[in-house]
Amino acid sequence: RYFCCSRSQLLIKFADMPQQSSPYSALDGQYQLHQTIGSGGFAKVKLATHLLTGEKVAIKMMDKRQLGRLTISTPQEDLPRIYLEIEAMKQLSHQHVCQLYQVLETDTKIFMVLEYCPGGELFDYIVERDRLEEDEARVFFRQITSAVTYIHTMGYAHRDLKPENLLLDEDQQLKLIDFGLCANPTGGMEQKLATCCGSPAYAAPELVSGKHYLGSEADIWSMGVLLYALLCGFLPFDDENLGALYRKIQSGFYETPEWLSDESRELLAAMLQVDPKHRVTVSQLVSHPWLSTGHTRPIDSRSIYKSSGVDEDVITEVAVHQGKSRVAVRQAVCRWGYDYLTATYLLMMAQKRAGRTPRLLPGR
Numbered sequence: 455r456y457f458c459c460s461r462s463q464l465l466i467k468f469a470d471m472p473q474q475s476s477p478y479s480a481l482d483g484q485y486q487l488h489q490t491i492g493s494g495g496f497a498k499v500k501l502a503t504h505l506l507t508g509e510k511v512a513i514k515m516m517d518k519r520q521l522g523r524l525t526i527s528t529p530q531e532d533l534p535r536i537y538l539e540i541e542a543m544k545q546l547s548h549q550h551v552c553q554l555y556q557v558l559e560t561d562t563k564i565f566m567v568l569e570y571c572p573g574g575e576l577f578d579y580i581v582e583r584d585r586l587e588e589d590e591a592r593v594f595f596r597q598i599t600s601a602v603t604y605i606h607t608m609g610y611a612h613r614d615l616k617p618e619n620l621l622l623d624e625d626q627q628l629k630l631i632d633f634g635l636c637a638n639p640t641g642g643m644e645q646k647l648a649t650c651c652g653s654p655a656y657a658a659p660e661l662v663s664g665k666h667y668l669g670s671e672a673d674i675w676s677m678g679v680l681l682y683a684l685l686c687g688f689l690p691f692d693d694e695n696l697g698a699l700y701r702k703i704q705s706g707f708y709e710t711p712e713w714l715s716d717e718s719r720e721l722l723a724a725m726l727q728v729d730p731k732h733r734v735t736v737s738q739l740v741s742h743p744w745l746s747t748g749h750t751r752p753i754d755s756r757s758i759y760k761s762s763g764v765d766e767d768v769i770t771e772v773a774v775h776q777g778k779s780r781v782a783v784r785q786a787v788c789r790w791g792y793d794y795l796t797a798t799y800l801l802m803m804a805q806k807r808a809g810r811t812p813r814l815l816p817g818r
């Protein structure tokens with residue numbers, strides 16, 4: 455399969471074949487690695503440059519051997535969570551969901567090439583300002599509602615919504631990350647999910663009570679906790695003792711600081727309903743008065759990214775650069791293999807959306 459391509463492709467093809475010299479040799483020829491920008495339990499995130507386009511990306515790196523050792527769950531549980539996250543992100547393409555560009559796997563590592571979000575976490579953004587004014591909180595919350603409505607429409611629940619999982623891109627737009635706990639049980643989301651997960655302070659009462667719950671309803675509760683954190687700068691339910699925290703969540707009682715407007719109090723109350731059946735739904739949220747203030751249109755959750763077909767300008771640029779026919783390039787792109795070509799195509803689409811001509815760097 456290597457005799458049909460040009461030199462640059464040959465480079466790419468051979469780059470696909472991981473050598474065992476350095477831990478990141480699977481990325482050679484495709485990405486230039488830079489500094490580490492994050493490290494969590496079993497994942498490390500490094501800044502990188504996609505060589506063919508020169509665009510910045512974030513590469514989340516996981517060591518398969520470590521999965522399971524760092525968490526209380528058994529190994530076989532953590533590995534599928536990574537594959538669940540990858541499969542979910544492959545289905546999601548939205549302006550407020552962090553875009554997956556490419557997946558590389560060796561016998562010991564999994565690499566996820568993700569959208570670059572240099573603004574860091576919404577969590578730090580709030581902490582630096584103590585709390586946000588209503589207008590600014592509303593701008594962010596409309597983006598969060600757009601993202602959550604979209605993933606619910608796609609049959610997913612995030613189940614770990616919190617300011618740490620919302621990153622800011624270079625245009626101060628929010629991007630939802632970490633679908634490691636998302637749920638898309640077969641047959642859509644309406645199954646009751648029995649697993650308890652996510653971060654306790656943002657977890658819904660039915661979830662901390664170990665009851666069966668709907669992912670979509672639990673996400674709405676977490677959005678209520680998120681909105682409270684944006685407007686107040688602290689959490690509605692907090693206690694260093696886990697049992698005490700659970701009891702506060704199950705009570706549904708929280709303080710409302712005097713600076714909260716009546717409309718924001720009303721919206722918080724609609725989301726922080728202990729009984730999930732009394733909780734507001736995302737479709738009611740998108741036209742809620744507090745979210746509409748100062749905005750003419752209700753929140754539009756549709757993706758701005760083309761869902762069908764491919765962009766001919768990008769296909770042409772790739773074909774010319776690689777000395778291949780547009781038909782051949784179009785067919786290869788439409789395989790959506792989340793390989794280097796998928797990353798190249800999606801990054802060129804991002805260049806186009808940013809008003810720059812989609813370009814491949816010469817001689818690569």
Ligand SMILES: O=C(Nc1ccc2c(c1)CNCC2)c1ccc(F)cc1
Nearest residue numbers: 491499512568569570571572574631
């Ligand atoms: O791009 C990301 N983070 C990032 C990138 C650049 C910088 C930062 C974070 C924070 N310090 C300034 C520079 C990022 C993107 C996706 C992800 F899952 C995790 C992290």
